[in-house]
Amino acid sequence: xxxxxxxxxxxxDTWLRAWNSMPPQRPAVLSAFLxxxxxxxxxxxxxxxxxxxxxxxxxxxxxxxxxxALPGGTETEEELDRRQLEQTINGFLAALPEKKRAIFVCxxxxxxxIDSIAARFGMSRGGVTMCLSRLRTDLRECLEKxxxxx
Amino acid sequence: xxxQDLLEAVxxxxxxxxxxxxxxxxKTVGWMKWGALAACLVITVVxxxxxxxxxxxxEPEAMAGPPSTEINGIHYILSSYLxxxxxxxxxxxxxxxxxxxxxxxxxxxxxxIPTWVYVYQEVYDNITQQSSxxxxxxxxxxxxxxxxxxYDGRLYVSMWSAAYWGENPDVTRERYEQVEAxxxxxxxxxxxxxxxxxxxAEFTGHDxxxxxxxxxxxxxxxxxxxxxxxxxxxAGTVWHTxxxxxxxxxxxxxNLYILCDDPLK
Numbered sequence: 001x002x003x004x005x006x007x008x009x010x011x012x013d014t015w016l017r018a019w020n021s022m023p024p025q026r027p028a029v030l031s032a033f034l035x036x037x038x039x040x041x042x043x044x045x046x047x048x049x050x051x052x053x054x055x056x057x058x059x060x061x062x063x064x065x066x067x068x069a070l071p072g073g074t075e076t077e078e079e080l081d082r083r084q085l086e087q088t089i090n091g092f093l094a095a096l097p098e099k100k101r102a103i104f105v106c107x108x109x110x111x112x113x114i115d116s117i118a119a120r121f122g123m124s125r126g127g128v129t130m131c132l133s134r135l136r137t138d139l140r141e142c143l144e145k146x147x148x149x150x
Numbered sequence: 151x152x153x154q155d156l157l158e159a160v161x162x163x164x165x166x167x168x169x170x171x172x173x174x175x176x177k178t179v180g181w182m183k184w185g186a187l188a189a190c191l192v193i194t195v196v197x198x199x200x201x202x203x204x205x206x207x208x209e210p211e212a213m214a215g216p217p218s219t220e221i222n223g224i225h226y227i228l229s230s231y232l233x234x235x236x237x238x239x240x241x242x243x244x245x246x247x248x249x250x251x252x253x254x255x256x257x258x259x260x261x262x263i264p265t266w267v268y269v270y271q272e273v274y275d276n277i278t279q280q281s282s283x284x285x286x287x288x289x290x291x292x293x294x295x296x297x298x299x300x301y302d303g304r305l306y307v308s309m310w311s312a313a314y315w316g317e318n319p320d321v322t323r324e325r326y327e328q329v330e331a332x333x334x335x336x337x338x339x340x341x342x343x344x345x346x347x348x349x350x351a352e353f354t355g356h357d358x359x360x361x362x363x364x365x366x367x368x369x370x371x372x373x374x375x376x377x378x379x380x381x382x383x384x385a386g387t388v389w390h391t392x393x394x395x396x397x398x399x400x401x402x403x404x405n406l407y408i409l410c411d412d413p414l415k
Contacts, residue, residue, distance in 0.1 A: 032165035
């Protein structure tokens with residue numbers, strides 16, 4: 001998140017929500033469980049800020065990139081089968097080599113910057129950008145095969 | 151489809167991939183350092199030869215996960231519950247010296263619980279900002295992070311933790327996707343009419359493989375059996391989300407469990 005205070009609030013809200021949900025819900029992987037709560041809170045905060053022309057950071061860039069993975073066609077208001085979409089994305093990720101999957105997750109789940117991904121995987125900035133571009137194209141093809149093209 | 155749908159769907163990928171992506175990277179081992187040095191020398195030499203085609207060296211593909219160790223051919227990974235003890239748990243005895251992420255530590259075994267080892271290692275406390283020696287539980291990678299329910303001699307794994315990829319998948323991808331398409335990983339609301347209430351499962355302890363007539367290794371949920379397909383169970387649960395369209399944050403429902411093979415076979 002661009003604003004440090006927003007980020008701190010999201011972290012505080014994460015602890016509160018985790019406190020409320022454990023038990024009875026015990027996550028298999030605690031870090032991912034907490035991360036999913038934080039991610040959801042951040043996205044909500046981002047939407048709110050974006051509506052008021054605030055915000056910044058990596059999220060606008062990540063959203064812009066994800067547009068390139070969207071199947072073609074006109075946008076409709078139809079209700080998507082979210083479960084099926086999640087299944088398709090999970091299937092897409094399961095078929096990727098570990099490193100490519102991790103790069104995808106770093107960018108589109110964690111919204112990590114290109115520089116930080118490059119440093120993590122010992123790659124050049126251009127190498128990461130190229131890898132992500134190919135992954136978006138592959139995801140788009142996978143979604144189209146899954147019947148998401150309109 | 152809108153970008154928001156895609157962004158939210160990406161948010162619900164498997165937990166293990168979320169963990170995997172931000173896991174500490176493995177330190178380069180000695181031979182790799184020397185290998186890289188040798189490769190550099192080769193490239194330097196090649197660069198001195200005009201007109202020679204250069205091939206870009208491949209990035210090492212090795213990924214690191216959570217801290218882990220290999221003992222007697224079994225791969226043990228840090229417990230997903232972060233079970234850390236000051237005293238050595240009862241029944242465990244000295245097993246030898248093992249290696250975790252390049253450092254050597256003593257480990258302790260219990261013949262009655264071969265799926266666990268305790269490693270006596272340095273642990274850093276984020277709150278006190280101090281390091282101390284503790285007994286840390288490592289769990290057989292085949293069962294680590296898996297949510298199981300035992301019923302009537304059969305073992306079921308939660309759809310959350312079931313893997314249909316890798317060397318030892320819990321279920322086939324076809325079966326996983328079939329169940330996911332029909333019921334999802336978790337369902338909200340009341341159990342469908344074809345599910346009968348079996349009772350409250352007995353908690354068998356974290357990181358265990360339950361073997362009771364109705365046991366569970368994550369808690370004591372109410373369990374329901376699909377009478378039309380006994381390979382599927384439901385376990386009662388509650389979860390919280392950001393406010394949905396109706397402003398609701400607390401949701402009640404069921405986690406899906408599917409029949410799996412013996413994970414240690």
